[in-house]
Amino acid sequence: MLASPKAEGHRRARRWWPWALLAPGLVWLIGLYLLPLLALVPLSLSEPVSRFGLDTVFRWRLANYGEVLGAYGPVLLRSFGFALVSTGLGLLLAYPLAYGIRFRGGRWQPLLIGLVVLPSLTSYLVRAIGWTSLLGDNGPVLGLITALGLTDLGNGLGLLRDGRLLNTPTAVVLGLTSNQLPFLVLPLVVAMQRIDRRLLEAAADLHAGGLRRFRLVVWPLSRPGLASALLLSLIPAAGDVVNPLFLGGPNERMVGNTIENLLLVQLQAPRAAALALVLMALISLAVVLQLRTGGLDDLALP
Amino acid sequence: MNRIGGWLLGLASVLAFALLYAPIVVMVLFSFNAPRGRFNLVWQGFTLANWRQPLADAALTQAFLASLALALAAAVLAVLLGGLMALALGRVRLRGGRAIALLLALPLTNPEIVLATALLNLFVDLNLPRGPLTLLLSHSLFCLSYAALTLKARLAGFDPSLELAAQDLGAPPLAAFRRVTLPLLAPGLLAAGLLSFSLSFDDYVISSFTAGETVTLPLYLAGAFQREISPQIQVLSTLVLLVSGVLLILATPRSSGSGRR
Numbered sequence: 001m002l003a004s005p006k007a008e009g010h011r012r013a014r015r016w017w018p019w020a021l022l023a024p025g026l027v028w029l030i031g032l033y034l035l036p037l038l039a040l041v042p043l044s045l046s047e048p049v050s051r052f053g054l055d056t057v058f059r060w061r062l063a064n065y066g067e068v069l070g071a072y073g074p075v076l077l078r079s080f081g082f083a084l085v086s087t088g089l090g091l092l093l094a095y096p097l098a099y100g101i102r103f104r105g106g107r108w109q110p111l112l113i114g115l116v117v118l119p120s121l122t123s124y125l126v127r128a129i130g131w132t133s134l135l136g137d138n139g140p141v142l143g144l145i146t147a148l149g150l151t152d153l154g155n156g157l158g159l160l161r162d163g164r165l166l167n168t169p170t171a172v173v174l175g176l177t178s179n180q181l182p183f184l185v186l187p188l189v190v191a192m193q194r195i196d197r198r199l200l201e202a203a204a205d206l207h208a209g210g211l212r213r214f215r216l217v218v219w220p221l222s223r224p225g226l227a228s229a230l231l232l233s234l235i236p237a238a239g240d241v242v243n244p245l246f247l248g249g250p251n252e253r254m255v256g257n258t259i260e261n262l263l264l265v266q267l268q269a270p271r272a273a274a275l276a277l278v279l280m281a282l283i284s285l286a287v288v289l290q291l292r293t294g295g296l297d298d299l300a301l302p
Numbered sequence: 303m304n305r306i307g308g309w310l311l312g313l314a315s316v317l318a319f320a321l322l323y324a325p326i327v328v329m330v331l332f333s334f335n336a337p338r339g340r341f342n343l344v345w346q347g348f349t350l351a352n353w354r355q356p357l358a359d360a361a362l363t364q365a366f367l368a369s370l371a372l373a374l375a376a377a378v379l380a381v382l383l384g385g386l387m388a389l390a391l392g393r394v395r396l397r398g399g400r401a402i403a404l405l406l407a408l409p410l411t412n413p414e415i416v417l418a419t420a421l422l423n424l425f426v427d428l429n430l431p432r433g434p435l436t437l438l439l440s441h442s443l444f445c446l447s448y449a450a451l452t453l454k455a456r457l458a459g460f461d462p463s464l465e466l467a468a469q470d471l472g473a474p475p476l477a478a479f480r481r482v483t484l485p486l487l488a489p490g491l492l493a494a495g496l497l498s499f500s501l502s503f504d505d506y507v508i509s510s511f512t513a514g515e516t517v518t519l520p521l522y523l524a525g526a527f528q529r530e531i532s533p534q535i536q537v538l539s540t541l542v543l544l545v546s547g548v549l550l551i552l553a554t555p556r557s558s559g560s561g562r563r
Contacts, residue, residue, distance in 0.1 A: 017390075018390035018393070018394050019390070019396075021386040021387065021389055021390035022391075022402065024386065025383040025384060025387040025450065026402070028383055028442065028443055029405050029409075029443075029446065032421065032424070032439060032440070033405075033408075033417070033420075034405065035424075036420035036423065036424035037412075037416075037420045039420070039424065039427070040419065043423055054422075054423075054426045092314065093314050093317050093321065095314075096318075097314060097315045097318045097319075099311065100311050100312075104311070114550055114551065115319070116322065118543070118546075118550065119325075119326050120500075121500055121542070121547070121550065122325075122326060122543050123503075123504050123523060123542075124504060124506070125520050125523035125524060126329055126523060126535065126536070127329070129523070129526075129527075129535065129536075130324070130325025130328035130329045130332075131324075131328075132343055132527075133343045133344070133345075134324060134325065136343060139344075174321075177321060178322060178324070178325065181318060181321060182322070185318070210304050211307075231411070235412075235413055236413065236414070238413060239413025239414060239415045239507075241414075241506070241510075242507075245524075246524075255415075256413070256415040256507065259415050259419060260415070260418075260507075263419060263422065263511070264510075269423060269426075272419055273419060273423065276415065276419040276420075277416075279413060279415070279416060280412060280416050283412075284411070287411045
């Protein structure tokens with residue numbers, strides 16, 4: 001190709017204009033995200049100046065981590081437990097739903113996807129208020145359980161507590177599952193949309209039955225979607241504040257509530273930072289595993 | 303096998319939609335409730351009174367308007383900053399482009415509570431009083447990644463030779479951008495804006511750390527659990543759902559035929 005003077009000028013211009021476009025966004029990302037996140041590390045090794053403010057001094061206080069893990073280990077365990085159970089339950093429903101939308105949805109596919117997204121356009125606090133009405137002592141769910149005579153069974157299985165549903169792990173997991181469902185369904189639908197129908201037809205031509213077609217074609221090709229669905233659901237669920245606070249009550253606090261309490265009520269910024277970093281480390285482990293298998297490009301956006 | 307499979311498929315789908323819509327149905331229903339006492343949580347009887355006075359709860363209305371303004375400002379800022387980043391990343395191979403793309407995606411892998419902790423400590427260190435400004439900074443930050451990545455994905459499916467063709471026909475680069483690229487990008491801009499708006503409008507965790515005395519809608523709702531749950535909460539929420547439902551339909555790309563992309 002001939003290097004005309006004009007093209008040369010274009011090339012030189014090209015060197016700076018992308019950076020000019022990137023600059024404001026980078027200021028935001030570095031100033032409001034990267035640096036504050038890194039600043040949590042020295043903060044987590046500090047101690048508060050007084051009990052009445054958020055000011056701290058840096059002291060290399062590694063003991064913060066030991067104390068936080070000792071005091072809040074069970075809360076961390078519960079958080080990931082709830083997140084895993086709700087994601088697992090959600091997947092049991094989301095995978096078949098995504099399959100149905102992709103392979104049985106036909107021309108209703110965009111509408112069905114819209115219907116999956118629509119509930120998340122309502123504030124999750126309003127949804128929590130809805131669940132409070134549904135699961136409350138005078139609510140329809142408990143009424144149905146009582147009418148069917150299942151109260152004792154529910155108590156025995158640990159699903160109810162003293163015949164009540166609110167302020168139990170069941171309520172928190174139910175709220176979490178409902179919140180996370182769209183984040184599970186969407187990446188799965190996107191992954192399944194990439195499956196070429198002709199592959200299924202070819203498999204059928206080769207006399208593969210329904211089960212084998214699913215096992216050999218659909219399942220392996222939907223795995224990347226499954227991985228991003230897991231992450232997109234686990235991350236917000238593990239750090240959730242709203243469901244444990246309003247559906248779980250004092251006994252079902254999760255790590256998000258603990259961090260909030262440490263920082264805003266107890267004014268223990270260093271411990272809050274240490275706990276936040278522990279949470280992030282645990283989640284980063286999961287993300288790194290995903291990066292090795294898929295990569296962040298596969299994270300489907302809603 | 304196929305019949306059992308189809309049956310299970312239907313059952314799971316029905317259960318999934320039930321779980322998704324149970325709290326929504328309750329919300330719509332309870333907007334027509336006539337509660338006794340301060341908490342609109344138990345069904346008492348049907349009334350249209352709440353819908354005749356949707357703004358009767360003054361504190362709620364104020365929080366609602368504050369959230370609208372904040373979400374609008376945050377969405378505009380995020381789409382602007384994110385759009386510029388997407389344009390740069392989508393067009394040229396940059397040294398460090400991969401690192402920047404990673405930096406953009408990283409906030410999505412943090413639980414909100416971690417980001418909230420980091421932001422509050424930043425504002426405390428900077429002695430920045432918590433209020434509308436800190437809210438806008440934090441909201442525009444967490445919307446930025448979503449907006450930039452949504453637009454980057456749209457730009458990836460866009461043919462750059464269209465713009466070059468316009469330039470070959472004598473259009474100056476800026477005019478080519480305005481006449482060719484921008485109209486093609488408009489649906490993406492709308493989608494990124496709506497996504498940012500709804501993320502900001504719904505945010506509770508980061509707001510509760512960075513709002514100071516400012517009360518946004520989610521903060522008001524969180525307080526309502528202790529104070530008063532007026533039926534106007536359900537009325538306004540139902541209205542929001544209706545409006546966002548319409549916007550969702552408008553923002554959904556029309557698919558032709560089988561719906562395969």
